[in-house]
Amino acid sequence: MTALNELTIRQAHNGLVKKEFTCLELARACLARIDGTNDDFNAFLEVFADEASEQARRVDAKIIIGGEVGPLEGIPLAVKDNILIRGKRSSSASKILEGYVAPYDAFVIAKLRAAGAVFLGRTNMDEFAMGSSTENSAYGPTKNPWNPKLVPGGSSGGSAAAVAADMCLAALGSDTGGSVRQPAALCGVVGLKPTYGSVSRNGLMAMASSLDQIGSLTKTAADARIVFKAIAGGDHWDSTAVPDRHNREKTDVKGLRVGVPKEFFIEGMDAEVEKAVREGISRLGEMGATIKEVSLPHSDFALAVYYILMAAEVSSNLARFDGVRYGRREAGDILREVYGRTRAAGFGAEVRRRIMLGTHVLSTGYYDAYYKKAQQARTLVRNDFSRVFEEVDLLAAPTTPTVAWPIGEKFEDPLTMYLSDIYTVSANVAGIPAVSVPCGFKDGLPIGLHLLGRPFGEETILSVAESYEQVSDWLKEKPAL
Amino acid sequence: MKITEQQIEHLADLARIELTDVEKVKFGSQLSAILGYVNKLNQLDTEGVPATSQVTGLLNVWREDHIEGCEPAARELIVENFPDRQENLVKVKGVFKATPEEF
Numbered sequence: 001m002t003a004l005n006e007l008t009i010r011q012a013h014n015g016l017v018k019k020e021f022t023c024l025e026l027a028r029a030c031l032a033r034i035d036g037t038n039d040d041f042n043a044f045l046e047v048f049a050d051e052a053s054e055q056a057r058r059v060d061a062k063i064i065i066g067g068e069v070g071p072l073e074g075i076p077l078a079v080k081d082n083i084l085i086r087g088k089r090s091s092s093a094s095k096i097l098e099g100y101v102a103p104y105d106a107f108v109i110a111k112l113r114a115a116g117a118v119f120l121g122r123t124n125m126d127e128f129a130m131g132s133s134t135e136n137s138a139y140g141p142t143k144n145p146w147n148p149k150l151v152p153g154g155s156s157g158g159s160a161a162a163v164a165a166d167m168c169l170a171a172l173g174s175d176t177g178g179s180v181r182q183p184a185a186l187c188g189v190v191g192l193k194p195t196y197g198s199v200s201r202n203g204l205m206a207m208a209s210s211l212d213q214i215g216s217l218t219k220t221a222a223d224a225r226i227v228f229k230a231i232a233g234g235d236h237w238d239s240t241a242v243p244d245r246h247n248r249e250k251t252d253v254k255g256l257r258v259g260v261p262k263e264f265f266i267e268g269m270d271a272e273v274e275k276a277v278r279e280g281i282s283r284l285g286e287m288g289a290t291i292k293e294v295s296l297p298h299s300d301f302a303l304a305v306y307y308i309l310m311a312a313e314v315s316s317n318l319a320r321f322d323g324v325r326y327g328r329r330e331a332g333d334i335l336r337e338v339y340g341r342t343r344a345a346g347f348g349a350e351v352r353r354r355i356m357l358g359t360h361v362l363s364t365g366y367y368d369a370y371y372k373k374a375q376q377a378r379t380l381v382r383n384d385f386s387r388v389f390e391e392v393d394l395l396a397a398p399t400t401p402t403v404a405w406p407i408g409e410k411f412e413d414p415l416t417m418y419l420s421d422i423y424t425v426s427a428n429v430a431g432i433p434a435v436s437v438p439c440g441f442k443d444g445l446p447i448g449l450h451l452l453g454r455p456f457g458e459e460t461i462l463s464v465a466e467s468y469e470q471v472s473d474w475l476k477e478k479p480a481l
Numbered sequence: 482m483k484i485t486e487q488q489i490e491h492l493a494d495l496a497r498i499e500l501t502d503v504e505k506v507k508f509g510s511q512l513s514a515i516l517g518y519v520n521k522l523n524q525l526d527t528e529g530v531p532a533t534s535q536v537t538g539l540l541n542v543w544r545e546d547h548i549e550g551c552e553p554a555a556r557e558l559i560v561e562n563f564p565d566r567q568e569n570l571v572k573v574k575g576v577f578k579a580t581p582e583e584f
Contacts, residue, residue, distance in 0.1 A: 086555075086558075087558070100562055101558055101561070101562060102558075103555045103556075103558035103559045103562065104551075104555050104558075196536050196537060197536075197537040197539070210534065210535055210536070236544055239539075239542040239544075240535065240537060240539065240542075242537050242539065298525075300521075301521065301522060301524075301525060303518075304518060304519040304520075304521050304522050305522070307515065307518070307519055308519050308522075315496060319497075322497070323564060324564070324571060324573055325562070325563060325564075325571055326562040326563070326564070327562075327564070328564070329564035329565065332574060333574065333578055334574055334575055334576065334577060334578050335573055335574045335575065335576050336497070336576075337574075338573070338574050339497040340497050340498060340499040341499055343496070343497055343498045343499075344498050344499040344500065347498070349504075352496075352498050352500075352504075352508070353508060353511060353512065355496045355498065356489070356492045356493060356496055356498070356508060356512060357512055357515060357516075359492045359495050359496045360484070360488075360492055360512065360516075363492070363495065370519070372532060373522050373523075373525075373527060374519075374522060375532035375533055375534060376525075376527035376530040376531070376532050376533075377522050377525055377527060377530075378532075378533040379530050379531055379532065379533045380525065380527070380530060382533060382536065414511055414514075414515065415511075415514050415515055415518055418515070418518075430536065431536030431537065455536075
């Protein structure tokens with residue numbers, strides 16, 4: 001029998017309903033795995049062993065008296081450290097938030113809590129979600145469960161590693177330019193970034209507000225749907241959250257039109273990654289989808305658009321970390337000195353780099369050349385997608401140009417690091433949903449197939465991902481821990 | 482495009498981040514490289530293209546202008562997070578240096 005911590009959400013739910021095991025046993029199996037492996041991978045920054053056991057006991061009590069068991073009831077989840085859980089520390093893996101305790105539950109946490117989910121702990125990340133490798137954490141890098149010498153991707157690297165190493169059944173992450181999908185690809189799990197505006201970000205620490213979205217890291221696409229259904233929705237604390245527009249779209253792969261954007265198969269992409277992705281796409285064709293090459297002519301500009309707009313929004317959003325109301329405060333004679341020293345001591349290099357880049361592109365004399373230009377180019381990138389989605393129902397492409405790389409390799413070269421997001425950023429720039437699913441291996445390292453959908457087309461991409469999983473064996477592969 | 486040390490100092494000042502001399506040099510060359518990359522947008526003709534500032538098409542999201550407050554327990558946690566306080570107020574250094582000679 002599969003160890004309990006290795007189950008998917010759906011399998012665990014079935015087991016709980018049939019009373020094959022208890023929630024407490026399920027939570028303890030995860031806690032034991034964390035206990036045994038977290039020192040090797042540094043996926044969790046903090047584990048809530050007592051609270052998790054207590055939450056699990058409460059669900060067990062309910063099941064014993066014959067209460068109905070919801071799909072997430074008693075399911076142990078991990079939460080990225082930039083999502084607030086009331087009464088628990090929350091730091092975005094930054095020294096500037098040392099000692100900060102969340103005063104309220106994020107929207108998604110409140111929803112999951114109401115659904116009976118069990119929170120195992122908070123996971124490591126690139127500081128304030130800025131990075132593609134989880135090396136930018138103030139608490140040390142997370143390591144890839146497939147090979148601890150390699151990065152897990154980022155910025156939700158702790159969540160991806162925790163799912164891949166079966167320390168939890170699923171995890172929450174956030175995705176501003178690929179931070180859920182890219183680590184999912186590099187760790188061999190399923191990463192979903194929903195449509196912009198489909199999940200309220202109240203209680204998610206803001207990085208770049210026109211791009212940020214909360215997503216999930218799960219073991220299957222079916223599990224991604226379960227988590228998405230539970231967290232989708234808006235509240236009046238996030239004015240960009242859109243009232244539910246999700247349609248039940250066509251879900252049978254047969255007859256769906258899948259577009260393959262030719263610009264996503266570029267020079268510099270790993271040949272074996274390309275081969276695995278192309279084979280995955282052929283598989284969709286064998287399942288009855290129509291495969292068609294399409295063009296997104298402005299793809300090559302999406303990354304530049306992203307790095308200008310993201311940095312601009314970062315410089316504005318992170319102005320709040322000034323040592324006044326929360327977190328760390330350095331000494332100074334006057335307020336301005338306190339600001340300068342607190343932000344110098346509290347922020348890591350990548351965060352400071354992006355704040356200064358954002359300050360530059362917004363400053364007098366540069367605003368039109370950078371910020372406004374990027375906003376206009378953003379329109380062109382969006383228009384590409386709108387046009388293509390008139391011809392096809394979804395797009396299929398690689399999630400990343402390469403598999404996981406050695407820790408330290410790109411750390412001192414930010415521009416090269418940024419290029420690892422080249423395929424994922426356009427979904428954020430256009431605000432569309434996208435999911436990464438495992439589609440093969442290179443030298444024992446996972447490769448991700450990227451499916452992109454129309455706005456609010458989560459159902460379509462998840463259905464295709466789920467059907468693909470049923471005809472492929474990639475999810476059965478587990479890292480040898 | 483090369484970012485000079487003077488520009489880095491200006492940006493750091495605007496962003497309220499103190500930098501060491503070593504950092505000024507390092508950030509200068511890294512920002513120059515990044516700006517060199519994003520300058521590829523200049524290849525695009527964006528004449529007359531409208532700017533995208535958001536993608537959902539929402540327009541004028543209003544709410545009533547009234548104070549909702551927050552629950553007392555959350556308020557307590559917020560106050561406890563202040564790095565320095567006097568009762569329930571945030572305590573900070575002065576904006577200006579106030580020494581007896583200056584008065």
